[in-house]
Amino acid sequence: MADETYNSLDGRADVVVQAGSIGELHQHLPAAPRVAEVVPFQLPPALVHFENRHAEQERIARAADSHAEDDTPLVVALTGMGGVGKTALGFHVARKLSGRYPDGVLYVDLDDLRREGVVEVADAVAGLLGGLGVPPDWLERSFAGRTQQYWTRTRGKRLIVVVDNARYGTEVVPLLPAGGGSLAIVTSQGPLHDLDGVAAVEVPVGPLTVDDAARLLTRLVDDPRLAAEPDAAAELARGCGGLPAALRVAGQWVRKYRRRSLSRLVAELTEELWQKGVPMVEAVWDAAFAGLAPEPARLYCLLPQHPAPVVTPAAAAALLGCGLQPAEDALEELEAAGLLESGPEGFRMHDLLRGHADRRARRADPGGTARAAARRRLIRWYRRQAARADLLAAGPRMTFAPEAELPAGGPPDVVFTGRTDALRWLESQRSALYGCVRLAFDAGLFEDAWALCEPLWTHFLDHPHYADVTDAFRTGVAAADRSEHLAAMVRMRCQLARPLWEQQQYEQAAEELRRASSAAEALGTSPGERKLAASAMEFRGLLKSAQGDWAAAVVDFEAARRIHAGIGNAYGVLLQTYLLGRTALSQGEPERAVALLREAHAMAREQQRERMTARTGFELGRALRRAGRAPEAGELIRASLENARERGSAFDEARILEELALLEDELGARSEAAACREAARQLAERFGGLPGPAQSS
Template identity: 30%
Template sequence: MTVRSRSSGGYMENGGRAPQTVRNELGDSTVRGPVLQTGVVHGDIHVHDGPAPPPPPRQLPPLRSPLTDRSAELASLERHRLDASDGDAGVLGVLTGLGGVGKSALALSWLHSLRSDYPDGQLFADLAGGSGPASRSPDEVVGHFLRALGVGHSAIPATFSERVAMYRSVTTHRRLLVLLDDAATAAQVRPLIPAGPSVTVVTSRTRLLGLALDGGHAVPLEPLDGESALALLVSALGPGRAEAQQAEARALAELCGGLPLALRVVGSRLAARPGRPLAAALRELTGHRPRLPRLAADRDQGVQAALDFAYAGLPEQAARLHRLLSLHPGPEFGPSAADALLGSDAAEAVEALHTAHLLSEATAAGTERFRVHDLVREHAASVAADTDAEQERAAAFRRLADHYLATATLAETRLDPAHRDLARTYGPDAPVTDLLGDSDREALDWLERELPTLMALVRGASEAGVPTLSWQLADAMWPLFVRRKFTSEWQEAYEHGLAAATSLGDVPAQCRMLTSQGLGLLSRDPESALTLFEAAATRFAASGDRLGQARALSYQGLAHQRRGRDREAATLFTSAAERLRAVGDTRAAALATLNLAEINLRGAAPRAAAEQARQAGLALDAAGDPYNTARAAVTSSRAALALEDREGAERHARAALDVLRPLAADYETARALTALALAHEARGEEEAAGERGTEAFTLFEAAGRTASEDAQVVRACLARVTADGDG
């Protein structure tokens, strides 16, 4: 209200002074709400209502659809809010992620749920990524916010710093909800954070690490998992339509890569054509044509546009690495692979891509690993095809292939130094990963971790014009297959390797692929293994390779042994050992002798078996082969037990365990534990036998070898020593 005094038949303000404009504390010339302004009051007092205050701003966009499975992220935001609400401090949530991952939807869902607790208004600004003609400057936005909060246009200061100061004053005691959408930098949003006990959410396609200094609570968003992605698509299609075409709906959700934007585009297109079969949309996305153009509602409203925007903001080297990462065939990679692709230190480029959410960290304890979303990879390939010369891409792929081949060879040398006797053709400057460590287990862990990438390279090397890589990489993976028994990959790797070696006319490589594949089949299909060994023997003979022929005899002996033809096997092992010693391969001769010891042990000739195992162990130790030396010790333990030398049986088993445990050779460790359990049982130590036997069977289970002869032996031992006979 305004109070005026009556004097001399007229109205005079301010006690009779000339009329003046009344300014409030904000400098606004418009007086709002009740105001009493007097000098000396004479006569009657008349009260007049002034302009009503403006309603609180309600600028948040509406919720377009229910949020799909972001419960963990919502809980994280709410915990942060409740922790901060103990005082008068504001709350700052920072949602970051790839374009189209659902940042704005999550922000709106959370902020709308808080409206009753923050009654003083809602502010919203689309910052449009902070660049380009559609972007909004902080100066413009803070003026917009001040007007929404009731500050008159003429009262808004001219300078940016004064505007920010006024904004802080206006918001000091207000409880507001503020959404700053699609920000580019921390500096862009920092002036727009209110000063009072408000909740502010910033969304960005970059990680905005600088906002941590302002108390920002970072919540990075990843694409939806398979079930959540399917649920989002079903919500657009309707349950009846999706249930009738479940397989197609699930495949469509998978092709969208868990990106809500892509899922909503596909869902909206199908919803507009209720009679269209989902299989038709599936064919459209899985054809030879790229997916990205078909994952857009409009030209500027789709996954392609979001990725183009992110790519446009990259530094030069990061943009180049983004393009070259389309050449990486595996689901994950480490820093050294990025270095290889780039041909130089890629740390800064990786950081820039990570900041832009064009790659994300992969979960792997104690390692630095990254992954690239499928649609991001497709975008990278498209941009690379338009930007980089074919020669440059071929050179980058070869650097990457050399990195993996060199590192796998290093692991192979550490795990089985006697295995590699064929040349490897990677360049001398091939970068080797620094994650192998010094132990056998670390080398095996690297091979296992990189197995999907290594297999992809083995499969695609010939098509990429480097068939040599296929068989050489398969050969380098040998220790992993022997020790951790990836049986399906074992067979596939050597099948591709054999095809590559055959295309090259490389007979030694063909023979290596045949024998390596055959050794992987021994436990499951000895007949097929024998066929492969015989094919290798034929090639060895045709090329006059005496060493190869002798080794092939030993391999054929293994196949006959697995077929239960011990007499034929013993003859082949004996002949192989003699020929191998004659050509100077004492290690291979020792292995043939060890195989002969196993036959004698099974054939009730433990004394001969013990002597042959002893000789084999000495020769293998002299050859620097601790793994097979330990295998010989296991055979010696079983032979000693058959000769009723219980102390010797335990001694040999423990010696084998001491070697095999650090080598991470789980299957052979299980065999050594079986021998130790049998030794304990023979000495009447049933509790110790049960403990070692249980440990052995657990390892057999982990290796998928519970049907093996040794696993059955330990199962029987457990049945005897446990009270209920349950093995």
């Protein structure tokens, strides 16, 4: 049951200490040196071309000058239609005013987090906390806890927070910093009437005037025809509706046809307008599309199938079903045509252009055959890469989906340099991965849907994005049911239960585990099937532990241990013994906990399980202290502190320091205990943990 080394324990990082044979060790360990705090600046590089908006900028500057720094930050709401340049204006103002706000600039795009129109605000708060230097293992699990962390972290600070693409005031209020000296810039397509308790300065952002749009066009394209034919330039600018997103495409289109007069180009667009009845801006995009080579044009039509806002070259290759080089060439041509924007994470398509690309795709592929094939390629490529990343990050685990095969001549596998790189890829691609689960289910690719959920389990344990993972695992459950894969039905329900109980949705979690247990009764008697049944019992015990029902948890852990012993799964016996030891400690039975954890610790060393040797060693130290055997506990706990510092795990370090403070108290070393508590407090303050009482004895 190697997977449970990683999967079934505390979602936060557990303490790691290799404690085989340690001689007497007692040292007063000072707080480890800390890296200086980095001031966040989360805005992309400034646009080379930004035109006018002087009135809007002056209004915002006046509001900043006159803002009374009480308990409420200044909130500026930029409202206007899509593509009008609200985000660019917000970025420009944030850069211009950043000198007044020395504690940094944060940014969150709510559309990146929106699923079926809804944003899980807890995930947005988590993103902002990450920008403030709060690592994932310090994040509170609940929405209330995260907002308290955010308010604590921003209190008394002078920050700029840019909240992009808001639809409702209720999405925005929890993201406002607590510091009255801060500025929040919010963009939305309409007024946010439900900004309860917040006095926002609303700044409408309309299309550029014809003169401003024409001037922006000349800055986008260094072409003498624009100055030589001002009437044609003005007509083109007018046809783009004053939208910067459309002007960028128009500028690149003009640049492409350097030998034609500007009047002729505009006349061709006007003819499209009258003959086909399409707006000129649509004609501009059609003209840009018509100038593409076949492969970039095909990619443009397929990009709306990608479920995330950023597409990488490898994902583009999956959509096309080709190698990496042709996909990179196609992306570059689309960028050169103004139809895509590149960034450090990949390529983005403006929502207006995404709509145009979808219309072109439906025209070229009315039956949807090509788009369906592209979706299948994309889903299976992501399924394969996620499984590979999971294997590297977590080691062999209990999984049931076969490996997805790559078609000949298709996109290559991602090259992972190691565990950290694999975990980083999972996080960077999480929007696409979670989106592919829903995409697969909607396409009737049920095995792909639940197979994608298997590696997302590893990602969830390090990055608890609850909205994403709960939706994905619910979809995984439904997909397993549709495909009638019994083992997946059990596993998916167990995986869904955990994020539910971590959000204190205990009844829903219990129902999922009841159904998992019911399905497990139909499993056969092979070692693999018995192992899965034991895993379901383990999850049931973990839920009961989370609810404080220790006696009932013991029954499940003992039943799971008997199954593992019966099939000869030594690791499963070790894990359940460890869980029983932790449960005994929670029940107030330290001597029983010592016996169980000593047994588990010995098994972990014998099996050469370094991670479990670490966990059992620390828990054994805690149990020994609780049993009144502080001198025996000391060597284990101090070794764990040294190890946590070597690994750079501040969260583990703080936990161990609190445990060490209790130990020092019992040894009569009051000053050392106070130093440990102060070091733990400083860590919590540095890394964004909520202040709270020390771990109880």
